Amino acid sequence: MTELITIPGRWEFDYTYFAGEAASRFFGELKDSRRIMGVRCPSCKRVLVPARSFCDVCFQRTEEWVEVGPEGVVETFTILTAAFAGMPKPPVVIAYVTFDGADTALLNVLTGLDLSNISDAAHRLQARPRVRASFVDEPQGRITDFTFTLL
Ligand SMILES: [Zn+2]
Numbered sequence: 001m002t003e004l005i006t007i008p009g010r011w012e013f014d015y016t017y018f019a020g021e022a023a024s025r026f027f028g029e030l031k032d033s034r035r036i037m038g039v040r041c042p043s044c045k046r047v048l049v050p051a052r053s054f055c056d057v058c059f060q061r062t063e064e065w066v067e068v069g070p071e072g073v074v075e076t077f078t079i080l081t082a083a084f085a086g087m088p089k090p091p092v093v094i095a096y097v098t099f100d101g102a103d104t105a106l107l108n109v110l111t112g113l114d115l116s117n118i119s120d121a122a123h124r125l126q127a128r129p130r131v132r133a134s135f136v137d138e139p140q141g142r143i144t145d146f147t148f149t150l151l
Helices: 020-033 118-126
Strands: 036-040 064-068 071-080 092-099 106-111 130-135 146-150
Touching: 020 036, 071 118, 092 118, 092 130
Parallel strands: 106 146
Antiparallel strands: 036 064, 071 092, 071 130, 092 106, 130 146
16 A cells, blocks of 8 residues: 655745625625625525625526625634634634525634633534624725624
């Protein structure tokens, strides 16, 4: 049997990517209106968040914009205890939240939870608590414009 090996590497580069029509409007709504926007699929009627141009199930083009939230429920989460580039200083909670009125979950940082005891924090999150999107003072049109905070 072939021995499986690992090959060390390192990536560090700046990049810019084209966000596209739906994501551009989604982030613009965060910045200009502090609203979380999704789109309704014309076929399955699910509200997809974040907004995207096509339904991932039906492959239908989406054009009906719907405001969701600002409250929702934690679906799942992880607690980062190691530092990652571009992320807040650990420990950090990353959660998937389904906003009220949405059918898909959005990933973002959850703040305001006491993380002095990671196990206790995890147990609290396993109860799928309700949260609210809390916006920064000066939104920039980025996902970092808001975090989830526990209600
Ligand atoms: Zn659909």
